[in-house]
Amino acid sequence: MKIGIADYGMNVWDGGTCFDLVERLRQLKAIGYEGIERLTAFSGEHALQSAAMMRKLGLDFGTVRAPSPELSIQWTAALGKDYVWTHVDGRDFSAFCRQVRIQSAACRRWGLHVALHNHMGTPVETQEQLEEFLRECPDSKLVLDTAHLAAMGGDAVEIAGKYASRLAVLHLKDWLETNPESPDWTKRGRFCGLNRGNIGLDNAAVLKEAAKYGFDGWVFVEHDTHLQEPLVDLEWSRQVVREAGY
Secondary structure, eight states: EEEOOOTTTHHHHHHHSSSHHHHHHHHHHHHTOOOOEEESSSSSSHHHHHHHHHHHTTTEEEEEOOOHHHHHHHHHHTTTTEEEOOOOOOOSSHHHHHHHHHHHHHHHTTTTTEEEOTTTSSSOOHHHHHHHHHHOOTOOEEEEHHHHHHHHTOOHHHHHHHHHGHHHHEEEEEEEEEEESSSSSHEEEEEETTTOOSSSOOHHHHHHHHHHTTTEEEEEESOOOSOOOOOHHHHHHHHHHHTTTT
């Protein structure tokens, strides 16, 4: 497995964006990470320059996020990666799955897979919905977000083993529930460092279960919420993954 960062939370902490990707990558490498999930590019030339820069630093990435879904597919294929996130707007489950199947067919023409990121507040947030989605969209892979699933009562260990062959990547994080009665998931709690939540999520067990069934891809630590310098949180979580044997 390769251990990287899904750096959304770092962007939030920094002011909503990344101001200096080279410095960020150097900092992440120094604490033991091997890359980031999504290379964000605004032109084909920018994508090539960023990919070359990452290679020069000895780092890698999982997929490309371009100005449009079509370009995301094309640039991801051109740079030798194998999946893009779902990018559809279906508000009900049936429409969502139909649109993902269309995107999946487009990805296949470029030798890629589409991959669903399960997420609270979307048509695929519970374990039941996730498993139904995987049946309805058999060509789709999965960006398994352990905390989004566990916070909705799902079993991330079970999913990691049962669908190991469908995993594009793993997103590891934890959830601190502070207001369980709130109907708004954004107010029920917050994401936090590995082993710092209170819902019984065992990310080390998720890793071991996925590996037992053959998964050997990218594992991305993701902290959506930082209350202190992100590198402090991320170094802590890297050590948790290291102690799990990775």
